[in-house]
Amino acid sequence: MKKIGVLTSGGDAPGMNAAIRAVVRTAISKGMQVFGINRGYNGLINGDVYEMNTRSVSSIIQRGGTLLYTARCPEFRTEEGLQKAKKTCEELGLEGIVVIGGDGSFRGAADLSERGILCVGLPGTIDNDIACTEYTIGYDTAMNTVVEMVDKLRDTCHSHDRCSVVEVMGRNAGHIALNTGVACGATFVLVPELPYDLDEVAKKMLETKKTGKQNFIVIVAEGIGHSELIAKTLEAKTGIEARATILGHVQRGGSPTLRDRVVASEMGYYAVELLENDIGNRVVGMQQGKIVDFDIQEALSMKKPFDEKLYQISNTISI
Numbered sequence: 001m002k003k004i005g006v007l008t009s010g011g012d013a014p015g016m017n018a019a020i021r022a023v024v025r026t027a028i029s030k031g032m033q034v035f036g037i038n039r040g041y042n043g044l045i046n047g048d049v050y051e052m053n054t055r056s057v058s059s060i061i062q063r064g065g066t067l068l069y070t071a072r073c074p075e076f077r078t079e080e081g082l083q084k085a086k087k088t089c090e091e092l093g094l095e096g097i098v099v100i101g102g103d104g105s106f107r108g109a110a111d112l113s114e115r116g117i118l119c120v121g122l123p124g125t126i127d128n129d130i131a132c133t134e135y136t137i138g139y140d141t142a143m144n145t146v147v148e149m150v151d152k153l154r155d156t157c158h159s160h161d162r163c164s165v166v167e168v169m170g171r172n173a174g175h176i177a178l179n180t181g182v183a184c185g186a187t188f189v190l191v192p193e194l195p196y197d198l199d200e201v202a203k204k205m206l207e208t209k210k211t212g213k214q215n216f217i218v219i220v221a222e223g224i225g226h227s228e229l230i231a232k233t234l235e236a237k238t239g240i241e242a243r244a245t246i247l248g249h250v251q252r253g254g255s256p257t258l259r260d261r262v263v264a265s266e267m268g269y270y271a272v273e274l275l276e277n278d279i280g281n282r283v284v285g286m287q288q289g290k291i292v293d294f295d296i297q298e299a300l301s302m303k304k305p306f307d308e309k310l311y312q313i314s315n316t317i318s319i
């Protein structure tokens with residue numbers, strides 16, 4: 001392959017820029033031409049594409065967001081949209097595309113691969129909810145943002161002897177909630193993967209209060225939601241004043257951590273190696289710390305286990 005494209009799609013994630021940089025520079029170092037596609041699959045449909053060089057990606061490794069912008073593109077789910085995208089690729093001579101995004105973006109990448117444009121997916125989402133990989137680009141940065149915010153909430157909870165109910169992102173996955181809960185010493189973590197009972201949460205708050213505990217953090221995963229109602233309910237059940245905070249999109253921004261920059265660089269390099277060898281319809285992932293790749297359909301059919309051991313550890317030591 002001599003000409004490839006790169007795009008970002010779905011929700012953005014810190015480290016996407018580091019991945020774009022790695023793709024562009026690896027491709028150029030291998031004598032390939034590389035084109036940036038703006039706003040996900042929209043750019044492919046509308047021909048919003050430009051040739052990149054080594055300097056196009058200068059000084060972006062430390063920046064959050066994505067230089068190529070991102071979008072959700074309903075038209076790409078139609079045959080007409082896919083044919084328009086294919087036509088853009090054929091006109092430009094693009095033989096392969098690196099798609100940085102989540103599971104939806106990978107479905108689109110599989111559809112385009114089936115139509116002759118070989119795509120390689122890189123997992124870019126803060127949620128870490130992609131089954132074929134232990135790690136997704138953006139996860140570490142988002143969790144560190146949550147930890148920084150919850151530490152601030154802890155300060156004011158401490159001053160007022162309160163409970164802070166903090167809702168964190170993760171769509172239908174509780175990985176961010178569980179890990180940040182452990183890291184912030186949360187009394188309870190509520191995740192969509194496991195059943196919960198607010199009577200149990202209240203009971204634990206009251207029991208630990210008896211031993212001298214004066215302030216409380218309860219982490220609620222986005223998939224559970226209703227954090228305002230949860231705060232009110234816990235206040236009514238315990239008599240401890242509670243406030244809800246929904247952290248929201250602040251979790252999607254910011255300068256990527258070392259881990260996100262390094263993993264994004266490794267995965268970007270790996271994706272170009274696949275395309276260089278005319279291998280497409282693959283998703284790049286990490287297994288036991290090593291970068292590996294899977295057939296897209298196989299990757300999409302996998303199920304990600306939830307770390308119940310860590311949940312148990314969290315409950316045991318937050319007393």
Ligand SMILES: Nc1ncnc2c1ncn2[C@@H]1O[C@H](COP(=O)(O)OP(=O)(O)OP(=O)(O)O)[C@@H](O)[C@H]1O
Pocket residue numbers: 009010011012041071072073074075076077101102103104105106107108109111124125126
């Ligand atoms: N089944 C599908 N077939 C073809 N294209 C799809 C399909 N699902 C999603 N896409 C394309 O991928 C884009 C991104 O998908 P989606 O909005 O699900 O985000 P994602 O990649 O899963 O990322 P995240 O969940 O992290 O935000 C969609 O807007 C659409 O263009």
Ligand SMILES: O=P(O)(O)OC[C@H]1O[C@](O)(CO)[C@@H](O)[C@@H]1O
Pocket residue numbers: 011102125126127169170171222252
């Ligand atoms: O960009 P939007 O549409 O607000 O998406 C928010 C969703 O995207 C994510 O940030 C990443 O998948 C989820 O955690 C969240 O549910």
Ligand SMILES: [Mg+2]
Pocket residue numbers: 010102103104
């Ligand atoms: Mg998704």
